[in-house]
Structure formats: structure tokens, C-alpha cells
Amino acid sequence: MKIFATYNIKGGVGKTATAVNLAYLAAKDGYRVLLWDLDPQAAATYLFRVRPRVKGGGKALIQGTRTLDGAIKGTDFDNLDLLPADFTYRNLDLLLDAAKKPARKLSRLLGPLRAEYDVVFLDCPPSISLLSESVLHAADALLVPLIPTTLSVRTLDQLTEFIAGFDGDRPDILAFFSMIDRRKSLHKEIAAALPGQRSDVAATVIPALSLIEQMSVRRAPVAAFAPRSTAARCYAELWAEARNRAGLPPAKPG
Amino acid sequence: MRTALREFVLDDSGMPESDDYLVALGPRLRWRGDGRARTVRRAWLDTFDWRLYRAGLTLELTTGRGSGELTLTGRDGAVVAAQQAGAAGGRPKWPGLLDALPVGPLRERLRPVVGVRALLPVARAASTVHDLRVLNSDDKTVARVTVDRMSVSYPAGAVLPPRLTVTALRGYQPQADRLADILAAARGVTDGAAGALEAALAAAGRQPGDYTGKISVRLAPHAPAVTAVAAVLEQLFDTALANVGGVLRDIDSEFLHDLRVAVRRTRSTLKLAGDVLPDGLASRFRPEFKWLGDLTTPTRDLDVYLLGFDAMAAGLVAASPAELRPFHDQLARRRAAEQRQLARGLRNTRFSKLTADWREALGGAAATRKARPAAAQLAGRRIRKAHRRVLADGAAITAASAPELMHDLRKRCKDLRYLLEIFGSLYDPGEHWQAVRELKSLQDCLGEFQDTEVQRGELRAFAAQMMDERTAPAATLLAMGEVAAGLAVRQRQARGEFAGRFRDFASPASQRRILAMTQTAAS
Numbered sequence: 001m002k003i004f005a006t007y008n009i010k011g012g013v014g015k016t017a018t019a020v021n022l023a024y025l026a027a028k029d030g031y032r033v034l035l036w037d038l039d040p041q042a043a044a045t046y047l048f049r050v051r052p053r054v055k056g057g058g059k060a061l062i063q064g065t066r067t068l069d070g071a072i073k074g075t076d077f078d079n080l081d082l083l084p085a086d087f088t089y090r091n092l093d094l095l096l097d098a099a100k101k102p103a104r105k106l107s108r109l110l111g112p113l114r115a116e117y118d119v120v121f122l123d124c125p126p127s128i129s130l131l132s133e134s135v136l137h138a139a140d141a142l143l144v145p146l147i148p149t150t151l152s153v154r155t156l157d158q159l160t161e162f163i164a165g166f167d168g169d170r171p172d173i174l175a176f177f178s179m180i181d182r183r184k185s186l187h188k189e190i191a192a193a194l195p196g197q198r199s200d201v202a203a204t205v206i207p208a209l210s211l212i213e214q215m216s217v218r219r220a221p222v223a224a225f226a227p228r229s230t231a232a233r234c235y236a237e238l239w240a241e242a243r244n245r246a247g248l249p250p251a252k253p254g
Numbered sequence: 255m256r257t258a259l260r261e262f263v264l265d266d267s268g269m270p271e272s273d274d275y276l277v278a279l280g281p282r283l284r285w286r287g288d289g290r291a292r293t294v295r296r297a298w299l300d301t302f303d304w305r306l307y308r309a310g311l312t313l314e315l316t317t318g319r320g321s322g323e324l325t326l327t328g329r330d331g332a333v334v335a336a337q338q339a340g341a342a343g344g345r346p347k348w349p350g351l352l353d354a355l356p357v358g359p360l361r362e363r364l365r366p367v368v369g370v371r372a373l374l375p376v377a378r379a380a381s382t383v384h385d386l387r388v389l390n391s392d393d394k395t396v397a398r399v400t401v402d403r404m405s406v407s408y409p410a411g412a413v414l415p416p417r418l419t420v421t422a423l424r425g426y427q428p429q430a431d432r433l434a435d436i437l438a439a440a441r442g443v444t445d446g447a448a449g450a451l452e453a454a455l456a457a458a459g460r461q462p463g464d465y466t467g468k469i470s471v472r473l474a475p476h477a478p479a480v481t482a483v484a485a486v487l488e489q490l491f492d493t494a495l496a497n498v499g500g501v502l503r504d505i506d507s508e509f510l511h512d513l514r515v516a517v518r519r520t521r522s523t524l525k526l527a528g529d530v531l532p533d534g535l536a537s538r539f540r541p542e543f544k545w546l547g548d549l550t551t552p553t554r555d556l557d558v559y560l561l562g563f564d565a566m567a568a569g570l571v572a573a574s575p576a577e578l579r580p581f582h583d584q585l586a587r588r589r590a591a592e593q594r595q596l597a598r599g600l601r602n603t604r605f606s607k608l609t610a611d612w613r614e615a616l617g618g619a620a621a622t623r624k625a626r627p628a629a630a631q632l633a634g635r636r637i638r639k640a641h642r643r644v645l646a647d648g649a650a651i652t653a654a655s656a657p658e659l660m661h662d663l664r665k666r667c668k669d670l671r672y673l674l675e676i677f678g679s680l681y682d683p684g685e686h687w688q689a690v691r692e693l694k695s696l697q698d699c700l701g702e703f704q705d706t707e708v709q710r711g712e713l714r715a716f717a718a719q720m721m722d723e724r725t726a727p728a729a730t731l732l733a734m735g736e737v738a739a740g741l742a743v744r745q746r747q748a749r750g751e752f753a754g755r756f757r758d759f760a761s762p763a764s765q766r767r768i769l770a771m772t773q774t775a776a777s
Contacts, residue, residue, distance in 0.1 A: 049394035074423030076387075076395040081424055219393075 042085035057088030145178035349374035412457030475630035573733035634772035
């Protein structure tokens with residue numbers, strides 16, 4: 001089971017759109033996929049038309065009185081399940097703080113699902129918190145959407161440094177430029193230059209496209225409702241990069 | 255992911271081609287169709303003796319483009335394993351052995367169940383399938399429904415009433431259950447839990463599991479023995495004939511095995527209980543069945559060698575398995591030649607005359623009005639006699655006895671075993687099972703002794719022949735020598751175990767069991 005997490009300290013950079021589309025594409029490749037919407041805003045949950053409610057809330061999951069297994073919902077797409085968000089997830093930090101070894105908690109909770117899923121996506125809320133630390137420890141790979149500004153590149157460096165201080169396994173980082181506005185020369189310059197200079201920045205960029213915004217109206221991955229669009233193609237390329245770096249073959253072997 | 259299936263059958267009288275009627279069944283539900291109908295071609299695969307069905311498994315091959323997909327499901331309809339049917343670019347042909355499938359979890363799950371048998375299509379059908387979804391107020395799918403209109407093409411042509419399958423999405427089981435309850439209560443909808451394979455076979459007048467190599471005829475203790483013996487012979491004859499096609503096509507080694515067992519049982523029945531049949535029937539047909547049995551022996555002997563070859567090669571200590579390869583090739587060549595001889599024999603007029611005459615003779619025997627002896631009386635007398643014979647012959651064997659005496663005892667044990675099998679349905683199943691188990695333990699030991707003896711002799715003959723033909727390098731002959739040495743060790747071991755096995759078989763408790771079992775049934 002490979003765990004990918006879409007993570008950025010900032011909000012509105014395309015984390016959820018990435019998690020939703022890449023999870024869909026992984027499922028299309030034949031992998032058994034689970035997407036866990038950890039953001040109490042429940043955007044990924046909304047996009048899959050699932051009600052943002054988990055029995056017992058985040059407390060029951062973190063304290064182990066209910067298993068993750070019982071909270072999972074099937075999406076409308078083959079091989080793709082969702083662990084929905086719940087408004088109580090806003091307190092996950094407090095709950096983790098009260099738990100033993102909070103940084104390892106998510107990893108332990110996901111353990112029993114290893115036999116059932118090949119790929120897990122964690123869609124994280126924007127923050128630096130105990131929850132994000134737990135996510136960083138659980139993930140095999142971080143997918144970090146970047147808005148092409150000098151500041152966001154600094155944030156990536158900070159994240160890399162933070163992870164370098166981890167004991168034991170560290171997640172692989174794959175940053176990529178998101179919400180690129182082709183009319184802005186700064187966007188174009190940074191997005192063109194950086195992937196060549198840094199191995200942790202993907203060659204694929206995700207442009208700011210109205211079709212991606214339409215996901216919230218269509219309530220489906222863009223790769224599902226507009227499979228031939230530029231947006232769908234960009235996500236497919238990003239998935240191919242992420243998949244290759246994680247050592248997963250293009251299609252799940254029989 | 256989807257879980258839990260429920261299947262229904264629609265009464266197709268006057269059913270329109272569209273799915274509007276389905277919507278009418280659940281008018282308050284929100285339905286959505288998933289585009290155009292799909293065409294699905296299906297074949298269900300199993301072994302000739304229904305090993306998958308008996309293990310609660312169903313193997314379905316669905317084909318469209320490419321090599322198709324194999325799906326193995328359990329009794330509850332849940333998918334156990336699934337994979338592409340063909341290795342890269344290849345499309346396996348059916349019937350086919352398991353090794354024709356690509357390496358994967360499905361093949362490994364099937365291996366212990368299927369064993370040496372081939373998989374062959376037991377039914378074929380083509381379907382037009384509509385996919386529908388039931389949505390909640392958020393337009394989220396909460397259950398899927400497929401409507402499958404199936405035309406069966408094998409084992410006989412038939413059009414089946416439409417089948418509905420309700421599939422729950424994970425986390426939406428209550429909604430799917432509610433939908434299933436609505437459908438179950440609707441007029442013209444019946445439960446389809448028996449499954450599509452059963453429906454396809456039923457349309458052809460068959461049912462899964464309708465072949466078994468075992469004697470399954472139920473005998474009545476007080477029925478005339480002649481009727482019972484004729485009924486057993488009739489079933490043995492059906493079993494033998496059912497396997498002839500598979501032997502001729504050389505589908506797998508077990509067709510020949512089952513044919514041989516049926517013939518041997520027939521011969522034993524004629525020898526041990528044939529005197530109750532009218533018109534000297536037993537003495538008339540015994541030579542014919544001996545001819546048939548002998549016809550099958552060379553191919554079967556070589557099958558036994560080839561089936562055990564890998565284990566034999568794996569047991570080598572000094573030589574390498576590769577050095578036995580020329581021996582394997584020699585066996586395979588000989589087997590191919592013997593198989594051709596066998597097929598010629600089965601296409602021969604002597605065989606067709608035997609089958610025609612035997613069927614007619616059995617019909618005459620079954621119509622005989624001879625009330626005495628009763629089945630259980632005859633069975634009891636013959637079993638006790640055969641049992642006494644085994645006890646006497648076994649008791650006479652000492653450590654110094656010649657191998658021939660062991661061989662003779664093995665034959666007596668076979669007589670007893672066949673009698674127990676032929677008349678098994680007359681007895682208490684628990685007692686009968688115990689009696690067979692005790693005998694089998696003795697038979698296994700005698701079989702090991704005799705088989706290793708025969709195989710050593712054959713091995714010497716093969717080696718001499720391969721020397722003559724210059725097809726055996728020295729390394730191969732040395733490896734064969736090592737195999738022969740291994741056989742000698744096994745034979746000595748079997749000889750050493752004999753006394754203990756016989757003691758168990760001849761124990762007073764075991765003797766009382768045979769006596770009580772046969773007397774109770776006859777009373």
C-alpha cells in the first residue's frame with residue numbers, strides 16, 4: 001500500500017483537486033484506492049457527493065472506538081472509496097495531542113487497511129499542526145502544490161528541512177506548480193525554470209483552468225467528466241510522474 | 255468498492271425490451287441508466303467432475319476484446335480472485351490445463367482444487383447487459399443494478415428470463431437492502447440466488463455436480479439382489495461412457511482413470527456378484543470387460559509415471575532433475591503412441607458392440623423377476639466372505655513371504671473394497687466410512703509395495719530400451735539408477751509397515767464392525 005498525501009501549509013492551492021483527480025486516475029489504472037478527506041471543510045467529500053459525516057466523529061477514529069473500515073463509503077467510480085470528512089475533524093489536533101505517539105497515529109490507523117487498498121490519498125487541511133506531522137509520517141510521498149512565487153519556493157525548502165529532521169522513514173517530496181496563470185510572466189518563468197533545477201519539482205504543471213473550477217459544480221473529478229480536456233491530461237501526466245517515483249507500474253498487475 | 259450481491263429473476267412474460275418496467279417496480283427511487291447496453295459473452299469453467307462447484311467456487315470467463323477476464327467467486331457471490339485469461343498476447347484454449355493460465359493469485363487459488371484436471375466450459379452464454387444506478391437526493395449512487403438478458407448456447411440453446419443483480423456500494427448497504435426488498439416484493443420478480451450458471455444449466459436440463467466418479471446409486475436392502483446389481487452396473491456403465499469422449503480427446507489423465515475405475519468395478523461386480531444375473535450374463539461379458547481394461551492399462555501406467563515425474567525428479571539427491579529429461583521425453587513419446595492405440599481401440603467395432611450389447615443385457619437383467627436373495631443378504635454374504643479371505647491371506651504373510659503373496663493379498667483387498675463400494679448405500683454411513691478407512695490404510699501400504707516393485711522393473715526395461723535406442727546419456731541412466739534406488743527404499747519401508755497395518759485391520763473391533771454392519775442391514 002502506497003500512501004500519497006497532498007499537503008501545503010497554504011489553502012486554495014489545489015490540494016483537493018489534485019487528490020481527487022489522482023485518486024480517480026489511480027483507480028482507473030486498476031489500483032484499489034482510498035481517499036481520506038482529512039479537511040473539516042469536506043471539499044473532497046462534497047466532490048464525491050458523499051455526506052460529510054463519520055459516526056462518532058474524529059474522536060471515535062482517533063481513540064479507536066470505531067475502525068476506519070466502518071466509515072468508508074464507495075464512490076460512484078470502480079475501485080475508488082472515500083473516507084469522508086467530518087466537521088469534528090477540526091479538533092483532530094487536540095485528539096492527537098491526547099493520544100500516545102501522536103505523530104505515528106495516522107500510520108497506525110491505516111495499518112489494518114493494507115490488505116484492502118493498493119493506494120491511499122490523504123487530503124490534508126492547510127496548516128502546520130500535529131495532524132500534518134502525523135500525515136507527513138504516514139505518507140510515502142508528499143504531493144505539494146506550489147503557486148509559482150518566490151515565497152512558495154521558500155515554503156518548500158522549509159518543509160524539506162523539517163522532514164530531513166525525521167527519524168526513520170521520510171516521505172519522498174514531489175512538488176508541482178499549480179494554478180499557473182499563463183498570462184503572468186513570473187508564473188511562466190518560475191514554472192519553466194525550477195523543475196530543471198530541482199529533482200523534487202515535477203515537470204508537469206497544472207494550469208489555472210475553469211474546467212478544474214467546474215469540478216465543484218459537476219461534483220466529479222475533471223478526468224471523469226472531461227477526460228479529453230487539457231486539465232485531465234495535466235492530471236494524468238502528474239499521476240504518471242507520482243506513480244513512477246513511487247515505483248508503481250502503469251497498470252496494476254493482474 | 256461494491257459489496258454484497260442479491261440476484262432476482264424477472265418473469266419475462268410480456269416484458270418490454272426497455273428498462274421502464276424496472277423503474278415502475280420502484281417508482282419512488284431515482285434511477286439512472288449507464289449508457290448503452292453491453293454485450294457480454296460468458297463461459298463457465300469447471301473440471302469434468304465439478305471440483306470447483308463442489309468447493310463452492312464459480313469460475314466465469316467473460317470475453318469481449320482481448321483474451322477475456324476470469325473471475326472466481328465464492329458461494330456468497332464475493333470475488334475471490336480475478337485476472338486476465340491469457341498471458342501476454344496469448345489466449346488459452348479450453349479445455350486446458352491450469353498451467354495455460356498466467357501466473358497469479360487466481361491460478362494459485364485454483365491449483366489445490368483443480369489438481370491435475372483440465373478446466374473445460376460447462377456452459378456458454380451471450381448476454382445483453384444494462385447497467386443502472388439508484389441515486390440518493392445528492393445524485394450519489396447508492397446501489398447498482400444490472401439487467402442481464404442471457405441466451406445460453408451450451409450445453410443446449412435457451413433464452414433465460416432477465417436476471418437482476420443488485421450490488422451495494424460500500425457504506426450504503428441499508429439503501430441496497432431497501433431496494434432489494436422493494437424488488438423482492440414486486441409482482442413477477444423471484445429470487446435468483448441459485449446463480450446464473452445454475453440457471454443456464456437448468457435451461458439445458460442439467461445441474462451442476464451431475465457427474466461423479468463415485469457409485470451414487472441408492473440401493474434398498476430388501477430389493478432383489480438382481481435389481482441392485484443391475485442398477486450398480488448401469489451406473490458404472492454410464493460413468494464409463496461419460497469418460498470416453500474425454501479419453502479420445504485426451505483432455506486430461508483423469509478421464510482415463512475414471513473410465514478404468516468404472517471398468518474395474520464392473521469386472522469385480524461381475525466376478526463377485528455376477529452369479530445373480532440371468533442367462534450367464536457375467537461369464538459372457540467378463541472377457542469383454544477384461545479386454546477393455548487391458549486396452550487402457552499401458553496409457554494409464556505411463557500417466558502415473560508422468561504425473562509423479564516432478565516429485566520423482568525433486569527427490570534426486572546425487573543427480574540433477576535436468577538429467578532425467580531424456581527419460582521424461584521417452585515416457586512422453588511412449589505415452590503418445592499408447593494413447594493412439596487406446597483411441598483406435600475405443601473407436602473399434604468391438605467396443606461399440608460391447609456397449610450396445612451390454613446396455614441391452616442390463617435392460618434384460620433389470621426386468622428379471624427374481625425376489626431372492628435380497629440385496630442386503632447377498633451383499634452381507636459376499637462382503638463377509640471377502641473379508642475372511644483377506645484375514646486368512648494376510649495372517650499367512652510373514653517377513654520371509656514372497657512379494658507375490660503381497661500382490662495376491664492386494665487383489666483380495668481390492669475385491670473387498672469394491673464390494674464395500676458397490677453396496678455402500680445399504681450401510682450406516684459412519685460405520686461404512688470407518689470400515690473403508692481401515693481397509694484403505696492396508697491397501698495404501700500394499701499398493702506402495704507393489705507399485706514400487708512394478709516401477710523398478712519398468713525402470714530397468716526403459717533403461718535397457720533407451721540404451722538400445724541410444725537415447726540415454728550416461729548421466730540420465732545414473733539418475734534413473736538413483737530413482738530405482740529410491741523406489742527400493744520406499745518398498746522396504748512399505749514392507750516394514752505391513753505388519754502394523756494388518757494388525758489394525760484384523761483387530762477384533764474392526765472384525766466386529768464388518769459383521770455387525772452387514773448383519774444389521776440384512777435384518
